Amino acid sequence: MIPLEWYLIIAALLFCMxxxxxxxxxxxxxxxMSIELVLNAVNINLVAFWRxxxxxxxxGQMFAIIVFxxxxxxxxxxxxxxxxxxxxxxxxxxxxxxxxxx
Amino acid sequence: xxxxxxxxxxxxFAIFALGGGxxxxxxxxxxxxxxxxxxxxxxxxxxxxxxxxxxxAVVQILVYVGAISILITITIMVTRRVMGVTExxxxxxxxxxxxxxxxxxxxxxxxxxxxxxxxVAQDVPPDMIERLGQAFASPYGYLLPFEVAxxxxxAAMIGAIVVARE
Numbered sequence: 339m340i341p342l343e344w345y346l347i348i349a350a351l352l353f354c355m356x357x358x359x360x361x362x363x364x365x366x367x368x369x370x371m372s373i374e375l376v377l378n379a380v381n382i383n384l385v386a387f388w389r390x391x392x393x394x395x396x397x398g399q400m401f402a403i404i405v406f407x408x409x410x411x412x413x414x415x416x417x418x419x420x421x422x423x424x425x426x427x428x429x430x431x432x433x434x435x436x437x438x439x440x
Numbered sequence: 441x442x443x444x445x446x447x448x449x450x451x452x453f454a455i456f457a458l459g460g461g462x463x464x465x466x467x468x469x470x471x472x473x474x475x476x477x478x479x480x481x482x483x484x485x486x487x488x489x490x491x492x493x494x495x496x497a498v499v500q501i502l503v504y505v506g507a508i509s510i511l512i513t514i515t516i517m518v519t520r521r522v523m524g525v526t527e528x529x530x531x532x533x534x535x536x537x538x539x540x541x542x543x544x545x546x547x548x549x550x551x552x553x554x555x556x557x558x559x560v561a562q563d564v565p566p567d568m569i570e571r572l573g574q575a576f577a578s579p580y581g582y583l584l585p586f587e588v589a590x591x592x593x594x595a596a597m598i599g600a601i602v603v604a605r606e
Contacts, residue, residue: 340450340490342558343551348454348487350547352461352480354540359465361536362529367470367515371477374508375461378484381496389491393562396575400582402496403572406503407589411596413508417515418600424519433530 345386352379366423366430370416377409450490456483468528470516478509492564495572 352375359372381402388398424430427437460480467473481504488497565571575581 339559340447341556343555344450344454345487345491346551346555347548348457350544350551351458352484354544354547355458355461355465357543358533358536358540361539362533363465364528364530365470367512367519368464368473368528371464371473371512374477374504374512375464375480378481378504381500382484382487385488385491385493385496389493389564390558390560393564393568396568396571396581399493399496399568399572400575400585402493403499404585404589406499407593410503410508411592413511414596414600415603417511418604420515421518421604428521430519 342386342390345382349379349382349386352376352382364431364433366420366432366435367417369432370413370420373416374409374413377405377412381405446490449486453483453486453490456480457487458483471513474509474513474516477512478505481505481509493568495569 356372356375356379359375360369363369363372384398384402384405388395388402391398420430423435427435429435457480460476460478460483463476464473464480467476481500485497485500485505488494488500576586577583
């Protein structure tokens with residue numbers, strides 16, 4: 339049987355990759371993709387703790403499903419915003435989107 | 441650690457997930473990054489199967505691979521004119537990489553010291569999906585979060601249409 343910490347290490351690696359992508363990538367779509375990686379890392383953690391804890395309860399899986407719903411909403415609104423910005427300013431580079439910057 | 445079919449499939453799916461994740465953050469071509477994202481999401485669905493959560497694996501493939509990655513791909517194609525940007529990372533990438541490595545060090549240390557060697561305690565009940573459905577429909581379970589998620593999705597749908605409209 340696979341020890342719990344392997345899943346947690348994989349989730350931590352994915353989380354850190356996603357965090358690096360969010361902080362370092364220039365393209366807004368790439369930043370959104372990195373956010374998806376982070377959310378998926380959290381989901382792996384939730385399901386792993388469910389499996390290695392009390393499997394009689396459904397809490398862990400339920401939490402993961404709610405994360406799915408939130409991720410779908412986030413992707414739809416985020417990509418809508420990116421398309422809107424692209425239409426108005428012809429760019430999706432995060433540094434060039436400085437409309438609200440002082 | 442003995443080699444069983446479970447550990448082999450775990451290793452394959454883990455390589456998919458981690459390799460895909462690395463590809464997402466380092467590949468210069470955005471379309472390649474989107475394809476790597478699909479690979480990573482498939483790997484994570486496989487990890488759910490090794491965790492004996494088949495419902496979540498199917499939902500992962502339906503929602504992420506089926507819907508979200510298509511949405512991302514279409515957005516990349518719509519915003520294609522800036523796709524061939526020369527620099528894919530900004531000036532602060534060394535600090536970001538250092539911060540990510542540092543965070544991974546802290547997380548890894550905590551994980552190994554807290555959960556080292558823990559293995560499965562119980563079997564998954566065979567009627568798990570039935571239980572999930574009942575918990576969703578029961579007022580003593582998760583009916584309220586379910587309704588809130590429905591409202592959130594509706595609001596996101598309307599919001600996305602309004603924001604992206606001409």
